[in-house]
Amino acid sequence: MSSGGSSDASGSDGGGDGRSESGAEAFDFATPATDQSFENALAKARDGVRLTVDDATELLATGTESSGIDPVRKEAVLEAADRRRAEEVGDEVTFVANLNNNVTTACNTGCLFCNFKDSAHAFEADSDVEHAGFTKTPAESREIVDDALDMGIYEVCSVSGLHPAFALNEEHHEILAAHDDPASEANYKPPEAYATDPGTYVEQMDAMSVGGVHLHSMTPEEAYHAARGTDWEYEAVYRELADAGLDSAPGTAAEILVDEVRDVICPGKIRTDDWVAAMEGAAAAGLDVTSTMMYGHVETVAHRAEHLKVIRDLQDRTGAITEFVPLSFIHQNTPLYRRGVVDSGPSRAEDELVVAVARLFLDNVDHVQASWVKSGDAHGLKLLNCGADDFMGTILSEEITSRAGGEYGEYRSFDDYVEMIAAIGRTPVERSTDYRTRRRIDPDDGPHGPQLGPRADGTPMLLDRSSGDGSGRDAAGTTPADADD
Secondary structure, three states, rough: OOOOHHHHHHHHOOEEEEEEEOOOOOOOOOOOOOOOHHHHHHHHHHHHOOOHHHHHHHHHOOOOOOOOOOOHHHHHHHHHHHHHHHHHOOEEEEEEEEEEEEOEEEEEOOOOOOOOOOOHHHHHHOOOOOOOOOOOOOOOOHHHHHHHHOOOOOOEEEEEOOOOOOOOOHHHHHHOOOOOOOOHOOOOOOOOEEEEOOOOOOOOOOOOOOOOOEEEEEHHHHHHHHHOOOOOOHHHHHHHHHHOOOOEEOOOOEEEHHHHHHHHOOOOOOOOHHHHHHHHHHHOOOEEEEEEEOOOOOHHEEEEEEEEHHHHHHHHHOOOOOEEEEEEEEOOOHEEEHHHOOOOOHHHHHHHHHHHHHHHHHOOOOOOOOOOHHHHHHHHHHOOOOOOOEEEOOOOOOOHHHHOOOOOOOOHHHHHHHHHHHHHOOOOEEEEEEEOEEOOOOOOOOOOOOOOOOOOOOOOOOOOOOOOOOOOOOOOOOOOHHHHO
8 A cells, every 4th residue: 555655665575574564563473383485385375275374474474584575476476366366256357336324433442543433522412522523313324325326326335433322222222221330331321412313223224225225334343332231142133233224244343353463453342253253143144244354553464364364264154255355554644653553554565465365365255355445546456466356336435544544535436447447458347245246347338337226327426417517526516525524
């Protein structure tokens, strides 16, 4: 990622001592227990043999016997991953027409990698604390999604802060309120304590599940919040949310699924076992899930390899994971950076190796995503030649990365996608959230717009349909930045 990479400018790829190039000196790297060499690990990858954590560590570090990422070895890993991608999923590059609708920034979890949140105290009705955050009512969420459906989107992704007034349903409100000290015992205050009532999770799911849209929401951390103070199983929570309109669950809040890393970057967040249990609960409730890894802060490459093993084991048990999404840490506006714990995010070489090794190690997950939000267009396209086959979505509004210091914008049109994908000799494909429905797009038959949405007719998104002026505004006169205001 160009915003966090420090090695590219200096000419050194770094990181080959097994440590995250950008990570703080919080962890000592332990040489793999076996004497497995980089060359043997690469040979196993080329032959399609299931890799071990030690193998993945060797490949991520391009060998653990010397410091720094070896550029020749790196290219060998990327080549093997790109070949595996071509064998498994072909030359198609997929993307979706989607909208981000994050309900609230109110959160007290205190993750040190995040600048999306705002202290929940600032949202209280009697607070005089100024903040740039927001909370949307269910009615406001419904209006935002409904308007976006007219532009052709068919997926809404919603990931929010852990607002203390958020409860699963009215029964949950009653249970939480019955605690002797709800605020300290269950991170709960009643909705009337706040300037804006976020409603319940069930009400928000129902509000956003409008007009046939696919609703992708409720991370493991949010599911934990929706069950706090009770003995409810994750499966039961996800079943109730599914009944309200939830279609699939994002495997975010994963960061690095190694507890010693979580103790440093997000000590208030759920542990690895709880994250896994939540994802298993979602799968048991009949939902597809995704998987992620947010890397490039304090972890070593060995931690990254262990994380990939957690994901692969989960997929072996559930078969519910549709894609793996590497998330390059954006450092600029985060507490980890401000406090001097890290001085950058990952280098571009690290980004490429994470994508490549994910393709080689996750032999049971079909799709690996490249992120233009994290990496920009040019580097995102490079990642499509490192093993990735999906290029995210139109998004319309992106808040989490931008608030952390991301600099690559919040929207891509279908014409943007078609032009970029065709430029690298690949086939652009509009897909559904679950990848089961696909539409190959002819680059020469433009202009291009979504066709898979319930109200989509191929009209380019954000085009003024009444005037055809291509101004970047829809008929309502809103711009992408307006969508979440």
